[in-house]
Amino acid sequence: MNDLKFAFRQLRNSPGFSVLAIVTLAIGIGLNTAIFSLINDLFLRGLPFKEPSRVVHLFEGDKSRDLVDIGVSAPRYEHFRDGQTLFDGFAGENFFLFTLTGLGDPVQVFGGRVTSSYFDVLSVRPILGRNFLPQEQEGADVAVVTKNFWQKRLGGDPNVIGRSIALDGTAHTIVGILPNMPATWFGANPIAEVWTTKPFQIPGFTYERMMRGTSFLRVVGRLKPNVTLKQVKAALPSLDQSYRTQYPNKIDSSLVTTAKTLPEDVTENFRAGFITLFAAVTFVLLIACSNVANLLLVRFSGRRREIALRMAIGASRAGIVRLFVFESLLVSVIAGGVGAFVAWRLVPLVPRMASNFLPLEANTASSLSLPVLLFTIGLSILTGLLMGLYPAMQASRADLVDGLKEGGRGTSGSIRQQRFRKILVCAQVALSVTLLAGAALLITSFMRLSQQNLGFRSQHLWTGAITLPTAQYPDTASRQRFVEQLLNALHDVPGIQNATVSGDTPLNGGNQTLYARGDRDLPPLEQRANAPSHDAAPDFFKTWRIPILAGREFNEHDTADSQRVVLISQTGAKKVFPGENPIGKTLLVTSAATPCEIVGIVGDIRSQRIKQEPGMEFYLPWSQDNFPFVNVAVLSPLKTEAVTKLVQSALSKVNPGLAIAIPQSMDAIVAQALGQARLMMILLGLFAGVALLLAAVGIYGAVAYSVAQRTGEIGVRIALGAQAADVLRLILIQGLMPVVIGLGIGITVALALGRLLRTQLYQVSPHNPALLLTTAIVLGLVALSACLFPARRATQVDPIQALRTE
Amino acid sequence: MIKLRRLERRYPLGKEKFFYVLRDINLDIEEGEFVSVMGPSGAGKSTLLHILGMHDSGWAGEYFLAETAVHHLKPKERATLRNEQIGFVFQQYHLLDDLTVYENLDIPLSYRRYSKGERAALVADMLDRFQIVGKKDLYPSQLSGGQQQLVGVARAIIAEPKLLLADEPTGNLHSSQGEEIMELFRKLNDEGMTIVQVTHSEKNASYGKRIIQLRDGWLVRENR
Ligand SMILES: Nc1ncnc2c1ncn2[C@@H]1O[C@H](COP(=O)(O)OP(=O)(O)O)[C@@H](O)[C@H]1O
Numbered sequence A: 001m002n003d004l005k006f007a008f009r010q011l012r013n014s015p016g017f018s019v020l021a022i023v024t025l026a027i028g029i030g031l032n033t034a035i036f037s038l039i040n041d042l043f044l045r046g047l048p049f050k051e052p053s054r055v056v057h058l059f060e061g062d063k064s065r066d067l068v069d070i071g072v073s074a075p076r077y078e079h080f081r082d083g084q085t086l087f088d089g090f091a092g093e094n095f096f097l098f099t100l101t102g103l104g105d106p107v108q109v110f111g112g113r114v115t116s117s118y119f120d121v122l123s124v125r126p127i128l129g130r131n132f133l134p135q136e137q138e139g140a141d142v143a144v145v146t147k148n149f150w151q152k153r154l155g156g157d158p159n160v161i162g163r164s165i166a167l168d169g170t171a172h173t174i175v176g177i178l179p180n181m182p183a184t185w186f187g188a189n190p191i192a193e194v195w196t197t198k199p200f201q202i203p204g205f206t207y208e209r210m211m212r213g214t215s216f217l218r219v220v221g222r223l224k225p226n227v228t229l230k231q232v233k234a235a236l237p238s239l240d241q242s243y244r245t246q247y248p249n250k251i252d253s254s255l256v257t258t259a260k261t262l263p264e265d266v267t268e269n270f271r272a273g274f275i276t277l278f279a280a281v282t283f284v285l286l287i288a289c290s291n292v293a294n295l296l297l298v299r300f301s302g303r304r305r306e307i308a309l310r311m312a313i314g315a316s317r318a319g320i321v322r323l324f325v326f327e328s329l330l331v332s333v334i335a336g337g338v339g340a341f342v343a344w345r346l347v348p349l350v351p352r353m354a355s356n357f358l359p360l361e362a363n364t365a366s367s368l369s370l371p372v373l374l375f376t377i378g379l380s381i382l383t384g385l386l387m388g389l390y391p392a393m394q395a396s397r398a399d400l401v402d403g404l405k406e407g408g409r410g411t412s413g414s415i416r417q418q419r420f421r422k423i424l425v426c427a428q429v430a431l432s433v434t435l436l437a438g439a440a441l442l443i444t445s446f447m448r449l450s451q452q453n454l455g456f457r458s459q460h461l462w463t464g465a466i467t468l469p470t471a472q473y474p475d476t477a478s479r480q481r482f483v484e485q486l487l488n489a490l491h492d493v494p495g496i497q498n499a500t501v502s503g504d505t506p507l508n509g510g511n512q513t514l515y516a517r518g519d520r521d522l523p524p525l526e527q528r529a530n531a532p533s534h535d536a537a538p539d540f541f542k543t544w545r546i547p548i549l550a551g552r553e554f555n556e557h558d559t560a561d562s563q564r565v566v567l568i569s570q571t572g573a574k575k576v577f578p579g580e581n582p583i584g585k586t587l588l589v590t591s592a593a594t595p596c597e598i599v600g601i602v603g604d605i606r607s608q609r610i611k612q613e614p615g616m617e618f619y620l621p622w623s624q625d626n627f628p629f630v631n632v633a634v635l636s637p638l639k640t641e642a643v644t645k646l647v648q649s650a651l652s653k654v655n656p657g658l659a660i661a662i663p664q665s666m667d668a669i670v671a672q673a674l675g676q677a678r679l680m681m682i683l684l685g686l687f688a689g690v691a692l693l694l695a696a697v698g699i700y701g702a703v704a705y706s707v708a709q710r711t712g713e714i715g716v717r718i719a720l721g722a723q724a725a726d727v728l729r730l731i732l733i734q735g736l737m738p739v740v741i742g743l744g745i746g747i748t749v750a751l752a753l754g755r756l757l758r759t760q761l762y763q764v765s766p767h768n769p770a771l772l773l774t775t776a777i778v779l780g781l782v783a784l785s786a787c788l789f790p791a792r793r794a795t796q797v798d799p800i801q802a803l804r805t806e
Numbered sequence B: 001m002i003k004l005r006r007l008e009r010r011y012p013l014g015k016e017k018f019f020y021v022l023r024d025i026n027l028d029i030e031e032g033e034f035v036s037v038m039g040p041s042g043a044g045k046s047t048l049l050h051i052l053g054m055h056d057s058g059w060a061g062e063y064f065l066a067e068t069a070v071h072h073l074k075p076k077e078r079a080t081l082r083n084e085q086i087g088f089v090f091q092q093y094h095l096l097d098d099l100t101v102y103e104n105l106d107i108p109l110s111y112r113r114y115s116k117g118e119r120a121a122l123v124a125d126m127l128d129r130f131q132i133v134g135k136k137d138l139y140p141s142q143l144s145g146g147q148q149q150l151v152g153v154a155r156a157i158i159a160e161p162k163l164l165l166a167d168e169p170t171g172n173l174h175s176s177q178g179e180e181i182m183e184l185f186r187k188l189n190d191e192g193m194t195i196v197q198v199t200h201s202e203k204n205a206s207y208g209k210r211i212i213q214l215r216d217g218w219l220v221r222e223n224r
């Protein structure tokens, strides 16, 4: 306790040191705490389901057909449900946008159509009412809604169970209220809030067509007790095989099933990113530690008289080391407190910046939980020991103290300290160059990504979605009529330059659809190629500003009764019709192999992701092929909200019972698609900046201290003929030597760690020599200027003063 | 060799007041002379030597060294002139602890225009002349005081200066070690080197041909 009081007094007596050390460490510990807190929320805290790691998500895929992690078809779902023995429960979900009417203006609400077992498998208990019953799965019009839906849209009605709501024009009875669902599993934009039964329906598909094997369900199963994921993975091939044998000609017959646990599934996309960020903040903390270690070394060594005195009255060396380590711990624990506070303020900012791609609940991430607090405390103590131990041992060396007593010129201690200081500088430089190299890669990658030609132009483009109730719009013709009316209504609106409609929008869509050449033998369904297909109304290409490279765009002469036509992408033309002119040829599309005449070739677009490789894609006219999901695109110089109002009023003229979902500018969608890369770039750039700053301070401190210690030597050298340039060279060479070694080590480490970044990079090699060189030069220049100030001071040493003080 | 006219050195002492360390010094030293500067502690002897050695530039008056008007030179030109003309010996030797004898001798050469070969030859020559070849790889802390000052003198003259300045070169030595250094000085003087030393000892002063007395910054008396 006495030691604690003494340590406190020591810190209070030198506020300059204390503030610098605490601020430096607080930055390091705060960043670590913030990142750990995010990792805790994303990876460790888990989903708010019971034992989420016992819930397994099944995916289908076929590498040879570029199909990765797609959904499961209804016949396969049933086959697996009945054939498996490892799951307690098995369930499927089909995402859905409903139009909610009868509660004020019509709105679109997001949710799904699920099997009756779905919420039991996830183990979600309703807070009111019940989950779906097996007999409700196929026939009943029932719904469950979230607490949020209940309170916001139904005013928290206590008699909500049994109340009826209109979804897509059909009355559904509410049977249960669920807790709000985690964005981790259901997504955050838009938030899911309502579910109904009847999962095996694809709007616009006949039952027969759906049963051909279109993959559309998200399938989960809860493992029986004592069953492992490994056992599931081992059982999948025989299930796949029996499905293939039983249904040799389904679209999905040849697909291969894979399994992931829920936590694995929801985190895998950003795991690499967070490993990178965690490594980065660890580097920052290590640099901060080494800066403070240097300060402590100076501080402890400066207390030789105190050490000698304590030893003289009987203190052991261990006692002195303990005293100093205590002081170091006190600094790091105070810094940990400050850092935790900073993190507590910083962390809530992340969901706000990242909600569209990081599945974080805006409210949960804002509280620092117990694991995070334990992490911070542990880290602080580790930091205190790490940085304090060597300086304490060094300062309490017996020979140093003896040397002092004899008044001799013993310098071995100071040589050892010089070496320690050089090692610290070397480590700092190595760490910062590694970080800087990583940041440079991500920044370059982001620039490439954001400059990627998307194939369309997003400026002044507004998009919104409308779901058509199948009761009112049961067939292609009725949906075509709706679109004609809507586009007519939009046509004369001032401020709207162009308007069009499509089944999906670039960056967000493209159903995988089967196709085959009409002039070749038709491959069986399970071997047929597939590509993203898009249903497009006239003016689609004009509005999205996608170039028509050959032939023509769709127009009003392409009707349900006219010749079926198709447009294909530039790369598709090259791939499917190499060396030929595809115009006039026939493409057989969908599982029904409907013959369509190719009437045009259009530019490639990034229809699903920015990072996508261009490939075969095709477009069908809305009049000949469509589903009840309408995406409206409007070219207008007006603001998003203004366009939304214009479109909404045009829509109410056509059908007052419909609503627009997720109205957005296309620029915003592009920005969101860049969001994760942008956040990674900003964070890593920030950390690298902090690291660079700390390293610069560290180098400056080490060189300045060595100049101060060597004033006498410099004075002698000047007296013996050294001129300013000679002194400058002396200090710079000695100061920069560890920097150069650190640069070498750092670049080697950066090359080795580049692999970690590979998955996050776009069109940049992790071993880009020009970037590494630039990084090294930047750091070299920073280090040079950090050395230059103390070196310049060294040239101004007054030899007389220096010689006198010796 | 040296001509001082109305040389003055003062330090500010509060507002508008000055503390005069050297006042109105007029002095002529011919080439080949061996001059001893004497006087009580605080008289300004070291100050005078540092001015002559151009370690200090905050003085007023005129200082001619070998016909060159030092008071008109820019700092860089002064440094060049100093490196050509002057060697300096310190009372506390001021050898660099982390360098060997060999490396200590090499320092002055590294700051002047000598080729690598010339430097090695000059150092070897100096080690030989001072009979310290066997000690060339030792560190200063491994030498006695007398041996250290011997290295100090060798280092001062290795770049072949015309003028050797020594501030109490024997102040930290036993008398026998001191004599050795003085004999060395006499020999150097015989070979033509101009020497100005500060000393408290009459005996050391007797090695020279001329004594200058300083008191409170005044040049009070000259014995020739
Ligand atoms: N930087 C300085 N500021 C003020 N006074 C100084 C300074 N340097 C030397 N002095 C004073 O100048 C006087 C002469 O000093 P010095 O030349 O070292 O004397 P000596 O070598 O004769 O013993 C002393 O009184 C000393 O205190």
Ligand SMILES: [Mg+2]
Binding pocket: B045, B046, B047
């Ligand atoms: Mg003196």
